[in-house]
Amino acid sequence: LTHIYKTIADAAKIFQVAGGVGYEFSSLRPKGCFTTKSGGVSSGPVSFMRVFDASCNELKAGGRRKGAQMGTFRIDHPDIEEFINVKQDLSQLTNFNLSVTLTETFMQAVRDNGSIMLQFKGHSQADRKIQAKVLWKQIIENAWKCGEPGILFIDRINDKDPIGNITSTNPCAEQPLPPYGCCDLGSIDLAKLFSRGKFDWARYEDLIKIAVRFLDDAIDVNYYTLPQIKEQQLSERRIGLGIMGLADAFVKLGIAYDSSEARAISEDFARTLRDTSKATSKALAIEKGAFPSQYLSKIKDLTLIRNATCTTVAPTGSISIIAGCSSGIEPIYALTIERRHNLPGFEVIWEENKLFVDIAKEQGFYSKALIEKIKKNSGSCQGIDEVPKDIQTIFKIAADITPINHISQLAVWQKFID
Incomplete structure (x- = not known):
């Protein structure tokens, strides 16, 4: 007791x-x-x-x-x-x-x-x-x-x-996490890494390297609420670098979330995240030392590494709102969203998906009447005549994705995540 x-x-x-x-x-x-x-x-x-x-x-x-x-x-x-x-x-x-x-x-x-x-x-x-x-x-x-x-x-x-x-x-x-383990997480917004319509792979790799160093440094400067948490984290130095904005990145690439093309690109995203983060952590081990528990771990005979774990995929529920992108590796939740707040005067806020609005305005089919139709259609543009078929294909929301296609996307990432 x-x-x-x-x-x-x-x-x-x-x-x-x-x-x-x-x-x-x-x-x-x-x-x-x-x-x-x-x-x-x-x-x-x-x-x-x-x-x-x-x-x-x-x-x-x-x-x-x-x-x-x-x-x-x-x-x-x-x-x-x-x-x-x-x-x-x-x-x-x-x-x-x-x-x-x-x-x-x-x-x-x-x-x-x-x-x-x-x-x-x-x-x-x-x-x-x-x-x-x-x-x-x-x-x-x-x-x-x-x-x-x-x-x-x-x-x-x-x-x-x-x-x-x-x-x-x-x-x-x-x-x-182990007993008294703690999170040290970060997420890269893939949707922000486009230049002239193409994904910037070199910039992605550079950001991964910077982020791993940043998260590792955070372990040493962090305020720990309990001494047991500090002891555990300094022993294993677990970090969890992931991504967000995946669904938005697919839109910018012009491919559907539930397509085989999307799964193939996810494999490239995830493999790059794993390989670059591990390589950076190994370089840090040479520079600063391996995580202390490595010598007692399952990987004691492998190359020294700074962090027991390097990657994760967080929901990014709050930070994706701040960043203005789709959350984690999930589909776009809805093209119109009602958010409820406790702030006086802002109790109910309707948001429209910016990528969809920008494309609709660029192609000339945006209207407030269209947004109202999407609201009544549970936030989906599927089956709405004003929306071109190719746009409907790349703007499927979570409810438009079949369970097996959703799980198939998750399974791709799972192979590469600590």
Whole structure:
């Protein structure tokens, strides 16, 4: 119990400086199991998540917004069904994103129509067997109903990580981290790297080199809320350089997000990001030294490198708005967007996609009436007669992209991201 409330206190300090926190809750004993000190029974991990949620609700991150939290939970914990279904009540855990950590054993059982054992060490009274597809179906149905839980392939994450010991992520889940690990992230806006209609590959590589050095320097000058975070980050020196504006870049190239051409170009973007960032980090290791934990890691016998990880793809929800580009590697969300703010006089702001407006004006089919039609069409220009077919093709929004084409684009990037 002391450790639980110590974690809540640590999290509160992080929220005060506008940070977010990820936790792994399946280390807590299942509901109904006997406790050693009080002789009572445990209320279970999900009940303690409500305590974390209430604490977060009372603290605004940096005094400006509510703190962000990620809660992860192993698929083989006896209370997994309660975790999967908790957000069917939308008033529950409103300050949490939730993800189930899936094992290779579980996924194989899903494929084989087999069962898995739910168990917790030292509390065999909670052990039970369940069909894997029962849990899989619950995850899918809840994700469809309320967007959660997400899924993390935890065995794959730890297999690919140079050190391992990963059980959770940051609140948006782009960054798997060890206990007390922290994010040091940056994103390059691909849409800004065009010159005379062509993508400037040399400038892209130069920016990657600068960004890796910048993020590495940030590790040394950063203010760390907790000493454990500083110790962890200085030991592994994890950075996460990624991109944003991918969908906008496709528009400037005149190709559709869901095309094979787009996936081929993404492969070039992602490979360049990986290769250049790794080469820069290796050069930094010669100049300043490797990350201290490399000598104890899975890559101890490989070329010295400054940073345990170099790349990530963040959602860039806020910074893409500031930069005026599409977010991360996602499709354009909509051509017209209603944003709601707390600023007096700016409670509701309608935004129009600048690239679309510029092309529409240049080709002479822009009008306020057209924008109203797009608004009524859920932000999409598909099927609107005033919009030329070739423009409809390159301006497909997220809702116009099929799930398989969306996943195919993500899979291209996944091959090259730490």
